[in-house]
Amino acid sequence: MSVFKDAGHLFRFAGLFVLAFLIFLVVRHYVVPKSFGQYGHYRGAAIGEIAARPVKFAGHESCEGCHTDEAAKKNAGKHAHVNCEACHGALAQHADDPSIKPVLPDTAVLCARCHTASAAKPKSFPQVDPVEHAQGLPCETCHQPHSPGMDAPKSNTGGAK
């Protein structure tokens, strides 16, 4: 064994390297999350955490489960493709607990937001100049938001249509 004569210092260094490597493995075991690398170079559990965030918009199917009459009226009219929460706002809380009553949307803001005439909107989209068109009357005098065709009772407009 003359080759390893006077080589003690090399073995001590080798021992230190092995020890450092073992410490690295132990630290790595505790520091790197278990799911890291499950699907790729990231923490797999993050996907589940993001999927577990709370929902705020219930989705129109939830609404239609209870409000069948309103849904039927809407789906027969020109607003059939407009989902409930597009106008009524996020209502998952109400869907979970119907005792939480939603605030009725303000039609003066709501109707104008989509239907105010602008050259930037697609030509086929129904649009009016709210001032000239309604002459100060609220939209629902003539139009019911769930079925906005001209079928409001005549009493609302004093007989005029």
Added chain:
Amino acid sequence: MNLSRRQLLILLPAAAVAWESVLAGTPESAPNYKMTDHWWGMLIDIPKCIGCGNCVRACQTENDVPDSLFRTWVERYHVSDENMTEPEVISPDGGKEGFPVAQADDKKYFFVPKMCNHCAHSPCTQVCPVGATFVSPDGVVLVDQKYCLGCAYCVQACPYGCRYIHPTKKVADKCTLCYHRITQGLTTACCEACPTGARQLADLKNPNDPIHAFLKTHSVQVLKPQMATGAKAFYNGLDGSVR
């Protein structure tokens, strides 16, 4: 039990892999959702957009997006036929409260909703130094906010400007394609709130998804195709002036 050395050597790594996945556990919610069955994207139908800002407000509500930062926003283009390369683009507060009334002139107007394109080969995930942002197995670009350092490399890398640093959490934030909704069978908040159907969630792995019929019958483009990011926000009627 009689194991040859050969069988043992084959079995050991397999057992190690199995044990790793046992330790990793399963995602917390949506037990019936199988990631490998989906490949999510979005269809944006420009001729249908009226610039009402419903999507922007819905996204902010659903995802607690801070004011004046956007996961989705709407731009209004005003383009002359002589100078297509210099469109006039406005997006007041991301289009959240709609747009000023436009008077007709000799130029054309249109709205372009923007959002994360959920790129299959996204530059933003490639630059992350810590593996905090990634493309999930179902094709959604997500941020692991527990892991993110907030270095903002990804914010710079996104060619579409779809990321921001959250002002209080100090980590990268972006559109998750409402991952908490789509894994439950709901559509995204922006699609739910869009009154004209200008935005439609698309599952490219689902053969019954109407996206396939749409893509076959329309001229559809993605933003900045020259970047080769594998963008999955498909725009119908996209004008050449859109950047």
